[in-house]
Amino acid sequence: QVQLAESGGGLVQAGGSLRLSCAASGRTFSSYAMGWFRQAPGNEREFVAAIDWRGSSTYYADSVKGRFTISRDNAKNTVYLQMNSLKPEDTAVYYCAARAGKYGRRLEREYDYWGQGTQVTVSS
Numbered sequence: 001q002v003q004l005a006e007s008g009g010g011l012v013q014a015g016g017s018l019r020l021s022c023a024a025s026g027r028t029f030s031s032y033a034m035g036w037f038r039q040a041p042g043n044e045r046e047f048v049a050a051i052d053w054r055g056s057s058t059y060y061a062d063s064v065k066g067r068f069t070i071s072r073d074n075a076k077n078t079v080y081l082q083m084n085s086l087k088p089e090d091t092a093v094y095y096c097a098a099r100a101g102k103y104g105r106r107l108e109r110e111y112d113y114w115g116q117g118t119q120v121t122v123s124s
Contacts (some may be wrong), residue, residue: 001029002032002113003113004022004097004098004115005022005046006115006116007021008020008118011121012120014122014124015085018086019080020094020099021098022080023077024098026034026077028063031053031055031104033050034064034098034099035096035099036048036049036081037094038093038095038097039091040092041092043092043099045108047061048060048081050106051067051079054074063067063089064083067086068082068084073081079096090120091122092119092120093118097113098112098113100112
């Protein structure tokens, strides 16, 4: 069992930056691939970024590539999402997810555990 808790969301102006954190419980964090997803009002939840168990491979949605960076610190049981050059269309609730496998995936159904989400609002 893995419990996930996101933090770092908030209100930011367009062009600004935020860093989201996701703290995981459990001793086996390093054996899980991790992902970030987001859901805007009226939309389905969508993939944002993923990272493999060692942090050596990362994957991004085209909409955030070059602006967002996913990373992890296995010693701290934490995964991060650095978001730069934010746009109003990035406004959403951001969720982190854990996958009981080594490699990141883009599909929701590939993930086993989910956090409660953190709100990110980007004003124009």
